[in-house]
Amino acid sequence: MSYRKKVDAQYAHIVSLRIGLGLMAVVCLALAYGWWSAPRELTVHVPPDLRSGSTRKWWDIPPESVYAFGLYIFQQMNRWPTDGETDYQDNIYRLDAYLTSSCKTYLQKDFELRRNAGELRKRERGVYEIPGRGVDDQQEQHIIQKSINDWTVNLDITADEHYGGERVKRALARYPLRIIRSDVDPEKNPFGLQWDCYDGNPQRIEVSTDDVAESGGRR
Structure with a gap:
């Protein structure tokens, strides 16, 4: 037993x-x-100034990063090194991943209107931030967060256009860019942001001509 x-x-x-x-x-x-289905890459936005510590939620995008994205894309779109009639169109296609569908349509129509009006042929163009009017100086005026997925970035910009080696146009204006979160294709757009064109009409601004001339001469 x-x-x-x-x-x-x-x-x-x-x-x-x-x-x-x-x-x-x-x-x-x-x-x-769980290991197999976990994301292989995770984008974390870190403020550019690392002299002080920073603790942020992984999904939070710092205002400085949004501003830097807006300025970068705007400058790239408005950079016509040889001929605006070809450079502007090329920029729209080259920056496609950084534009919303509605913004791409708007820019394409703007290109066609400018081309038909003779404002692009043989034009060279470049834009740059007006000294003393950047995000480091007046952040509350230049970055307006409307939600966790939507911002308005106000760029104070000088736009210079040249034809035949001579400057034919200089415009100083504030451009209100609308930036949205759109992390749909990290391979083509690692920023996780897109430019949704403008959140209003550009406004002319007045600054010291000496400051603008000095900055323009350095670029």
Whole structure:
């Protein structure tokens, strides 16, 4: 009788071990699936000034990053090194991943209107930030956060146009850019942001002509 009890006890122990191994296998499969389905890359926005510590939620985009994105895309779109009739169109296609569909349509119409009016042929163009009117100086005026996915970036810009080596136009204006969160294609757009064109009409501004001339001469 004692021998039979030992056999039953060993059999019960073997069954419990098998159950335990089965549960461990299920847990390992679940962990493997979680590891496999986890994102391989995670974009974390860090403020450009790292002299002081910063603690942020991973999904939070600092205003400085939004401003830098807006300025970068705007400058790239308005950079016509040789001929605005070809450079402007090329920029629209080249920056496609950084533009919303509605903004791309707007820019395409703007290109066609300017081309038909003769404002692009053989024109060279460049834009740059007006000294002393950047985000470091007046952040509350230049970045307006409307939600966690929507910002207005006010760029104070000087736009210079040249024709045949001579400057034919200089405009100083504030451009209200609308920037939205759009992390849909990290491969083509690592910023996770898109330019949704303008949040209002550009407004002419007045600044010291000496400051503008000095900055323009350095570029």
